[in-house]
Amino acid sequence: MNRLGAYWRSAGLGALIVVCLGLLIVAATNIILIERQMQISATQNMTWIFGQTQIEALSLSAALAGDTSSDDVLLRYDLLVSRLNLLRDGPQWRFLSEAGLAEGLMGWRDGLLRLDPAEGGDTAALKAHVTALTTALRQKASQVMSREWQVQSERLDRLSKLHLLALAAIIGALISGAALAVLLVDRERRLMRARVDRLRAERLQRDLNRERAASEGYRRFADLIAHQVRTPLAVIDSAMHRLTRSGNPPTPEVIHAKADVSREAVARLVRLTDTALLMARVDRGAVAPDLACHDLDRIAATAIEDLHAGRRVTLRSGNRPVTAICDPVLTSEILSNLLSNALLYSPPHTEIDVRPVLNGEMAMCDVCDQGSGMTPEELTSAFDNFMRGARHRDLPGSGLGLPLARHLARLQGGDLTLKPREGGGLIARLSLPGKVAT
Amino acid sequence: MTAMNRLLFGTVMLAVSASGAAAEEVLLTLTGAVTGGQVELTQADLDALEWHEIATSTTVTDGQPVFRGVLMRDILDHAQASGDTVTARALNDYVIDIPMVDFHEFDVIAALYMDGIALTPRDKGPVWIVYPRDDHSVLADIRYDMRWVWQLRALHVQ
Numbered sequence: 352m353n354r355l356g357a358y359w360r361s362a363g364l365g366a367l368i369v370v371c372l373g374l375l376i377v378a379a380t381n382i383i384l385i386e387r388q389m390q391i392s393a394t395q396n397m398t399w400i401f402g403q404t405q406i407e408a409l410s411l412s413a414a415l416a417g418d419t420s421s422d423d424v425l426l427r428y429d430l431l432v433s434r435l436n437l438l439r440d441g442p443q444w445r446f447l448s449e450a451g452l453a454e455g456l457m458g459w460r461d462g463l464l465r466l467d468p469a470e471g472g473d474t475a476a477l478k479a480h481v482t483a484l485t486t487a488l489r490q491k492a493s494q495v496m497s498r499e500w501q502v503q504s505e506r507l508d509r510l511s512k513l514h515l516l517a518l519a520a521i522i523g524a525l526i527s528g529a530a531l532a533v534l535l536v537d538r539e540r541r542l543m544r545a546r547v548d549r550l551r552a553e554r555l556q557r558d559l560n561r562e563r564a565a566s567e568g569y570r571r572f573a574d575l576i577a578h579q580v581r582t583p584l585a586v587i588d589s590a591m592h593r594l595t596r597s598g599n600p601p602t603p604e605v606i607h608a609k610a611d612v613s614r615e616a617v618a619r620l621v622r623l624t625d626t627a628l629l630m631a632r633v634d635r636g637a638v639a640p641d642l643a644c645h646d647l648d649r650i651a652a653t654a655i656e657d658l659h660a661g662r663r664v665t666l667r668s669g670n671r672p673v674t675a676i677c678d679p680v681l682t683s684e685i686l687s688n689l690l691s692n693a694l695l696y697s698p699p700h701t702e703i704d705v706r707p708v709l710n711g712e713m714a715m716c717d718v719c720d721q722g723s724g725m726t727p728e729e730l731t732s733a734f735d736n737f738m739r740g741a742r743h744r745d746l747p748g749s750g751l752g753l754p755l756a757r758h759l760a761r762l763q764g765g766d767l768t769l770k771p772r773e774g775g776g777l778i779a780r781l782s783l784p785g786k787v788a789t
Numbered sequence: 790m791t792a793m794n795r796l797l798f799g800t801v802m803l804a805v806s807a808s809g810a811a812a813e814e815v816l817l818t819l820t821g822a823v824t825g826g827q828v829e830l831t832q833a834d835l836d837a838l839e840w841h842e843i844a845t846s847t848t849v850t851d852g853q854p855v856f857r858g859v860l861m862r863d864i865l866d867h868a869q870a871s872g873d874t875v876t877a878r879a880l881n882d883y884v885i886d887i888p889m890v891d892f893h894e895f896d897v898i899a900a901l902y903m904d905g906i907a908l909t910p911r912d913k914g915p916v917w918i919v920y921p922r923d924d925h926s927v928l929a930d931i932r933y934d935m936r937w938v939w940q941l942r943a944l945h946v947q
Contacts, residue, residue: 407881429910430881433940436912441851 367531374524381517385510397446401495404434408485415478424468435460450498452491459484571737575750579623583616619747630751633758640678640763644786647673647707647714654686664703673707675714675783677763685756689718689779697722714785721776733769816915819868821946828868838863841898845923848934856919858900862892870946880940887936896921913939
């Protein structure tokens with residue numbers, strides 16, 4: 352149905368274009384015809400030509416009546432003959448014939464030529480002939496004028512008709528042009544609507560993708576609760592169960608050991624809660640970094656110290672101080688996060704290096720471990736919320752550590768990136784705006 | 790060809806002479822800004838100039854007659870005419886001003902023959918100013934048609 356509509360619309364458009372062009376061609380043709388017919392030709396001046404003939408007849412009459420020399424009579428005679436000859440010429444003769452005025456005119460001419468004064472014609476007879484001719488011409492003069500005006504009026508009528516036709520064609524072209532414009536505007540509107548629909552569909556697709564990502568996040572969150580909350584709770588439950596078992600009361604050593612296990616489980620739960628709370632605050636935009644110049648070496652040293660990790664972590668400072676523009680609390684949080692990861696995901700006997708360096712205008716701190724590293728897939732999704740490496744599902748962790756660390760780095764105008772370490776392991780690189788020593 | 794024309798011309802001249810016109814009769818009189826204020830041209834004077842032919846339609850005849858005569862600018866040069874306007878006067882005292890540029894822009898001739906027959910005062914002669922109407926579309930216009938003076942007898946240059 353829609354396709355049929357489009358077909359008819361296209362056909363209508365084509366037809367309108369043809370009509371419009373056709374009408375314009377008609378108008379142009381008529382205008383050209385008008386232009387050609389507008390020319391005035393000397394033939395149309397018959398009233399004047401006929402009047403001249405009359406004048407010459409009268410002049411000859413006067414010359415014959417007066418004392419004028421025979422030379423003047425000859426000249427006047429020649430001129431009258433020439434005027435009669437002119438009337439006999441093609442266009443003039445046709446005009447007179449069509450008007451019914453030609454009849455008899457050449458008889459007058461032949462009579463005149465028979466009385467040629469140059470050949471000794473009878474002057475008295477010539478005089479009588481010319482007088483009679485004058486009267487005959489006078490009678491025809493008004494008819495010539497009337498005929499002339501009639502011809503002119505007919506010509507004007509024809510011009511007027513052509514003119515009206517051209518005008519009608521132009522008005523027709525205007526109307527079809529307007530219809531054409533309406534069709535084109537309608538077409539444009541349809542195209543625009545299609546474009547808007549497409550954009551809306553794209554937005555819907557994006558919204559849908561976001562919803563999917565969100566539900567994936569919830570799924571991962573449920574996963575997290577299942578593993579990271581249940582495990583410590585199970586540990587505590589088991590310890591309590593051992594302590595309250597009937598008969599065979601626990602020794603003080605056992606009580607101490609179970610208390611240690613339980614406290615550690617609680618500490619894990621607290622850490623998890625802290626991380627989730629901080630992440631929520633960052634998401635809300637409630638964390639405002641307090642930026643100032645700080646020695647990145649010192650922040651790293653403090654973070655290492657706080658971990659109580661013994662000799663496994665080594666700070667390898669360069670020979671120049673590395674000054675970063677950062678918030679020391681947030682930076683420390685990031686580094687301890689990275690260090691916890693490194694400790695967790697690399698074997699106990701391997702070393703972890705921390706290298707603060709100044710690279711151009713950026714202050715950087717690399718945390719390099721010698722663990723199993725990450726696969727390319729893991730690297731691409733490492734910063735997604737609640738994303739845990741499939742191989743480490745059972746190790747403690749929230750899946751929020753890396754995303755939170757990156758958020759905190761970006762809050763300070765820096766970034767956090769991961770790349771594989773040559774020879775195995777992972778390098779986590781924190782970069783922060785540096786202060787270039789001047 | 791020229792010799793042929795001269796021969797033909799001579800024959801026609803004899804005919805004209807026989808009808809009363811003498812070879813020494815003044816055909817055209819130029820006045821105003823010309824040599825000595827007045828130059829009279831006879832048939833013989835015109836005969837001494839180069840002749841030209843134009844085949845053109847006219848407003849008062851049918852077909853495309855062939856006109857033969859002398860270029861108007863040659864006549865004016867012959868009389869050393871200098872000015873912007875030439876006032877042409879015919880036997881019946883028809884008077885019209887013709888801009889001098891016409892004669893330089895177009896090959897306007899003072900025709901003495903139409904279709905090989907000498908023009909006489911009883912027709913449109915002895916001299917008819919003829920424009921090459923069919924060679925230039927701009928000439929097919931009443932403003933130029935009015936300048937086709939027949940029975941021309943005098944030119945006044947100013």
